[in-house]
Amino acid sequence: MFFSFDGIDGVGKTTQIERFCAWLAAQGHTVVTCRDPGSTPLGETLRDVLLHSGDDRPIGRRAEMLLYMAARAQLVDDVIRPALDAGSVVVSDRYLLANLAYQAHAGGLPREAVASVGAVATDGVAPAAVMLLDLSPAAAERRMGDERDRMERSGAEYRERLRQGFLEEARKAPDVIHVVDASPPVDEVHARIVEIAQRVLDHAAAR
Numbered sequence: 001m002f003f004s005f006d007g008i009d010g011v012g013k014t015t016q017i018e019r020f021c022a023w024l025a026a027q028g029h030t031v032v033t034c035r036d037p038g039s040t041p042l043g044e045t046l047r048d049v050l051l052h053s054g055d056d057r058p059i060g061r062r063a064e065m066l067l068y069m070a071a072r073a074q075l076v077d078d079v080i081r082p083a084l085d086a087g088s089v090v091v092s093d094r095y096l097l098a099n100l101a102y103q104a105h106a107g108g109l110p111r112e113a114v115a116s117v118g119a120v121a122t123d124g125v126a127p128a129a130v131m132l133l134d135l136s137p138a139a140a141e142r143r144m145g146d147e148r149d150r151m152e153r154s155g156a157e158y159r160e161r162l163r164q165g166f167l168e169e170a171r172k173a174p175d176v177i178h179v180v181d182a183s184p185p186v187d188e189v190h191a192r193i194v195e196i197a198q199r200v201l202d203h204a205a206a207r
């Protein structure tokens with residue numbers, strides 16, 4: 001079983017993933033967590049390039065998209081597929097949906113082209129459920145710290161396109177992408193995520 005969490009920056013993914021993994025472990029599951037980009041030596045190097053490059057190392061949109069994809073390809077081969085093969089539950093902090101929202105919907109690359117590269121990068125490994133945490137960009141920004149990485153410095157218009165892009169993708173795949181209102185207190189958001197996950201796990205067990 002493979003779950004991923006996504007949403008605009010500052011929405012509360014890290015907080016919810018921690019709570020969710022503790023819940024899964026308490027249910028007796030072996031849990032493997034990872035972050036995209038990251039969780040492999042190559043992925044962490046690319047993460048650093050993507051998030052911390054300055055003006056002296058400009059990254060164009062296509063290159064940006066491909067670097068995220070390369071990190072994900074390595075993540076699938078080294079972490080996600082082996083964990084799924086071993087029977088673990090995998091929980092990823094972001095996955096392919098982020099590429100579609102950030103680099104296509106908000107960044108302006110053709111959505112279908114990004115999806116095609118995504119098919120190569122993921123080699124068909126896809127989450128059974130994506131928890132899309134949804135919050136207004138203004139509220140998410142209030143939750144963000146003062147230090148901003150390269151992606152977090154994108155402007156308000158970009159962030160609004162991003163949110164709308166995520167929601168559009170959710171409308172296209174409502175069985176997989178679950179929109180979770182991230183504005184209530186942490187416990188309430190967690191309870192909603194557990195409710196969705198329980199349904200997904202029960203459905204998988206019944207097959």
Ligand SMILES: Nc1ncnc2c1ncn2[C@@H]1O[C@H](COP(=O)(O)OP(=O)(O)OP(=O)(O)O)[C@@H](O)[C@H]1O
Pocket residue numbers: 008009010011012013014015016143144182183184185186189
């Ligand atoms: N439901 C919530 N209500 C109020 N504050 C929250 C809630 N969820 C998380 N926070 C707070 O918002 C801040 C950002 O949360 P968190 O780091 O989990 O977000 P994130 O989406 O992982 O951010 P990023 O993608 O930038 O790493 C933290 O200070 C966290 O305590």
Ligand SMILES: Cc1cn([C@H]2C[C@H](O)[C@@H](COP(=O)(O)O)O2)c(=O)[nH]c1=O
Pocket residue numbers: 009035036037068069093094095096097098099100102103151152
């Ligand atoms: C996977 C992926 C991520 N991004 C962006 C989203 C965030 O701004 C950063 C990752 O940081 P986080 O703290 O792990 O959320 O990268 C992206 O633009 N495209 C992607 O495919």
